[in-house]
Every structure is written in C-alpha cells, then in structure tokens.
Amino acid sequence: MRGDEEQSTGSVANGNGNGSARSLLLVHDEDVCDTLMPALEARGFTVRVASTATRALAVARREPPRFAVVALRLPDASGLRLIAALLEEDATTRIVVLTAYPSIETAVEAIKLGAVHYLVRPVSADRVIAALLRNGGDPDAPLHERPMSVHRVEWEYISHVLQENNGNITATARALSIHRRTLQRKLRKHPVAS
Numbered sequence: 634m635r636g637d638e639e640q641s642t643g644s645v646a647n648g649n650g651n652g653s654a655r656s657l658l659l660v661h662d663e664d665v666c667d668t669l670m671p672a673l674e675a676r677g678f679t680v681r682v683a684s685t686a687t688r689a690l691a692v693a694r695r696e697p698p699r700f701a702v703v704a705l706r707l708p709d710a711s712g713l714r715l716i717a718a719l720l721e722e723d724a725t726t727r728i729v730v731l732t733a734y735p736s737i738e739t740a741v742e743a744i745k746l747g748a749v750h751y752l753v754r755p756v757s758a759d760r761v762i763a764a765l766l767r768n769g770g771d772p773d774a775p776l777h778e779r780p781m782s783v784h785r786v787e788w789e790y791i792s793h794v795l796q797e798n799n800g801n802i803t804a805t806a807r808a809l810s811i812h813r814r815t816l817q818r819k820l821r822k823h824p825v826a827s
Contacts, residue, residue: 653679657765658698660689660707660715661731665754669702672758686710690718697723700765703748705732705739711800713739716746729764731756734820736792791819 657678659666666682673680683689686707701719705712719726730743733754740751750764798804806813
C-alpha cells in the first residue's frame with residue numbers, strides 16, 4: 634500500500650446486507666496493510682485499505698464492509714471512535730481491533746463499543762480471520778494465577794491517561810508529570826505480558 638489510497642482486489646460473491654460476503658476494510662499503518670492484505674486476499678477476502686479514520690469512513694460510506702480490522706491508534710482519530718462510526722454505517726459489520734498498544738481498558742471499551750474481538754500484534758492472518766468469524770466468548774480461556782507486574786500496571790495506567798487525553802502525547806506527559814520524551818520512549822516499548 635502506498636499513502637492513503639484505497640486498494641481493493643479479489644472477487645467474492647455478493648452476500649446480503651453489506652458489501653460482499655467476504656469484503657474487509659483494513660484500517661492500519663502501511664506495514665500492517667502490506668503484510669496482512671495479501672494473506673487475507675489469499676484466503677478469499679476482498680480487501681480495501683485505509684490508513685486514517687477519515688478515509689476508512691469514506692470507503693465504508695460507499696460500500697459498508699462485512700468485516701473490518703481497525704488499529705487502535707490512527708493519525709486522525711482513536712480506533713475506538715472509528716468502531717462506533719463504522720457500526721453507525723452498518724450495524725452488522727464485524728470489527729476486530731488490532732494493536733501493538735494494548736491495555737485492559739481499551740480492550741473493554743472496544744468490546745463495549747461493538748468490536749467482536751481485540752488482538753495484540755504481531756498476529757497471523759489466520760488468527761485475525763478466526764477472531765472475525767468467532768461468535769461468543771471462550772469459557773475455557775486461561776486464567777492467570779498471579780497479579781500484573783509493576784511494569785504492566787504502569788503501562789495500563791499510561792494507556793488510561795493517554796486515552797483520557799485523546800492520544801495527545803504532550804497533554805498526557807503533563808498529566809503524568811513526566812517529560813514528553815520519556816513518555817514517548819515508554820510508549821515505543823511493547824507492554825510486558827503480565
């Protein structure tokens with residue numbers, strides 16, 4: 634994918650309601666789109682891509698997708714806001730959030746807003762598809778025996794404050810009373826698993 638241009642390939646028979654039965658809108662950065670798009674198309678999806686919430690909504694208004702994979706952080710809006718906007722266009726769109734910046738709070742909010750799943754990068758195309766197609770929760774999901782580590786708690790708190798400040802790094806650093814560069818360094822690190 635180059636820039637913020639919509640791309641669409643493949644052909645799948647039309648379904649009822651929204652778009653084709655396997656139409657998918659991938660809203661993420663260029664690297665993720667370049668990796669996932671060919672893999673999803675190879676599995677029978679008709680994929681359109683966008684790198685901003687504005688572009689994603691423009692694409693969805695023309696033809697609501699059956700499925701959507703949305704980044705949590707987009708250059709012009711939160712992926713959480715995009716979930717609600719996509720579902721306003723078509724309430725039957727199945728949305729999965731795919732992020733490298735996970736937090737318990739954003740996972741809960743994504744599900745409350747209507748996403749069907751929340752995945753942490755890196756992840757395979759097969760796992761994304763399984764999340765898109767799965768109905769209901771998993772009662773056999775493993776339960777962790779120990780509490781979150783101090784580093785994970787710090788990450789969760791930073792994510793919470795960042796969300797409260799609509800992704801604004803400067804305002805978040807000010808609220809946390811830390812230097813902006815320190816916050817940026819912390820955000821570049823992947824969160825500790827537990």
